[in-house]
Amino acid sequence: MSQIYEAIRSFWLPEQAATSAHVIDAPFMFILIASTIMLIGVTFYLFYLPWKYRRRSSADVPYPVKENHLLEMSWIVIPTILVFIVFFWGFKAHVDTVVAPADAYEVNVQGKKWLWQFNYNEGITTTNELVVPANRPVKLIMNSVDVLHSFYVPEFRIKHDVLPNRYSTVWFEAVRADTFQILCTEYCGTGHSVMGAKVIALGAQEWNEWVASGGGKGIQPGDSPVELGEARYTKNVCNSCHSIDGSSKVGPSFLGHWGETRNFVDGGSAVMDEDYTRESILYPAAHIVEDYQPVMPSYQGQLSDGEVYALIQYIKSINGADVPATFAEGGFGGDGDAGGADAADDAAADAPAAE
Ligand code: CUA
Numbered sequence: 217m218s219q220i221y222e223a224i225r226s227f228w229l230p231e232q233a234a235t236s237a238h239v240i241d242a243p244f245m246f247i248l249i250a251s252t253i254m255l256i257g258v259t260f261y262l263f264y265l266p267w268k269y270r271r272r273s274s275a276d277v278p279y280p281v282k283e284n285h286l287l288e289m290s291w292i293v294i295p296t297i298l299v300f301i302v303f304f305w306g307f308k309a310h311v312d313t314v315v316a317p318a319d320a321y322e323v324n325v326q327g328k329k330w331l332w333q334f335n336y337n338e339g340i341t342t343t344n345e346l347v348v349p350a351n352r353p354v355k356l357i358m359n360s361v362d363v364l365h366s367f368y369v370p371e372f373r374i375k376h377d378v379l380p381n382r383y384s385t386v387w388f389e390a391v392r393a394d395t396f397q398i399l400c401t402e403y404c405g406t407g408h409s410v411m412g413a414k415v416i417a418l419g420a421q422e423w424n425e426w427v428a429s430g431g432g433k434g435i436q437p438g439d440s441p442v443e444l445g446e447a448r449y450t451k452n453v454c455n456s457c458h459s460i461d462g463s464s465k466v467g468p469s470f471l472g473h474w475g476e477t478r479n480f481v482d483g484g485s486a487v488m489d490e491d492y493t494r495e496s497i498l499y500p501a502a503h504i505v506e507d508y509q510p511v512m513p514s515y516q517g518q519l520s521d522g523e524v525y526a527l528i529q530y531i532k533s534i535n536g537a538d539v540p541a542t543f544a545e546g547g548f549g550g551d552g553d554a555g556g557a558d559a560a561d562d563a564a565a566d567a568p569a570a571e
Pocket of ligand 1: 403411
């Protein structure tokens with residue numbers, strides 16, 4: 217019996233990769249099975265009764281129909297009981313998945329058009345990668361900086377609206393170290409379909425190492441700024457709005473504008489150089505290029521000085537400008553300065569050491 221149940225469940229639902237996934241699956245399966253039984257019963261009588269009471273000869277005359285109290289009570293009482301079971305079972309499942317255990321590890325989640333940003337208590341920030349310890353409850357405290365988004369991890373059975381001007385919470389405990397898909401499941405505009413991310417659940421030792429390394433963001437002397445910039449271009453999802461082939465997406469392409477004069481919607485203009493590019497990454501609303509919308513989120517506090525520098529070098533390299541091959545000794549710090557809220561504030565004071 218339980219094998220049949222498991223076969224049906226795994227046909228409809230993805231793997232149960234969180235400890236509380238069965239809490240959602242059980243009422244889902246109850247509704248599925250109860251609905252199927254009722255569908256079969258109703259469909260059967262829909263065909264059987266007209267056939268049974270069909271008119272057999274022209275002499276057939278219908279009987280007057282009297283009420284049947286037992287029948288009427290049954291179709292009132294049975295569905296009412298079913299609906300109450302679904303309500304209380306579903307309500308309990310909702311509470312169980314929303315109210316986190318007291319010892320849960322907390323992560324702040326921000327939904328933005330169109331990426332997910334994760335802020336950790338250790339001062340680490342990641343974009344589109346939620347790194348968590350496996351086999352430990354994780355509580356997400358979520359809000360949006362613009363429109364409604366919805367945080368959805370199918371394997372964990374968590375799906376929760378992420379709203380501006382309000383925090384919502386949900387929790388999960390990954391059953392093993394692995395990578396799982398995060399989706400935005402509330403239509404939020406042009407980039408909704410690319411607003412995907414990953415949960416990366418790490419074993420205890422890898423988790424401790426990841427935290428100790430400041431999220432693995434340190435820059436070492438000898439690293440290539442262009443390679444780092446290219447990695448950030450994908451990892452921080454610049455690529456969802458900025459192409460590198462000259463085509464316009466939500467924002468202007470990274471190819472073809474370096475050194476050009478850019479005209480702004482407010483009538484001003486500026487040459488696209490290092491300073492302008494840095495400002496556009498950290499304070500995107502400061503100057504909006506003609507024909508574009510002010511939709512870019514700020515990367516202030518999310519990218520270290522070194523990463524902003526690397527992105528600028530990457531953009532320069534696409535456009536054929538000269539760029540340094542490596543970061544120099546004593547250059548940008550390797551101590552995970554990306555997460556500090558003051559990282560961006562210091563940015564203006566620091567000159568790139570590699571030049
Ligand atoms: Cu965010 Cu859809």
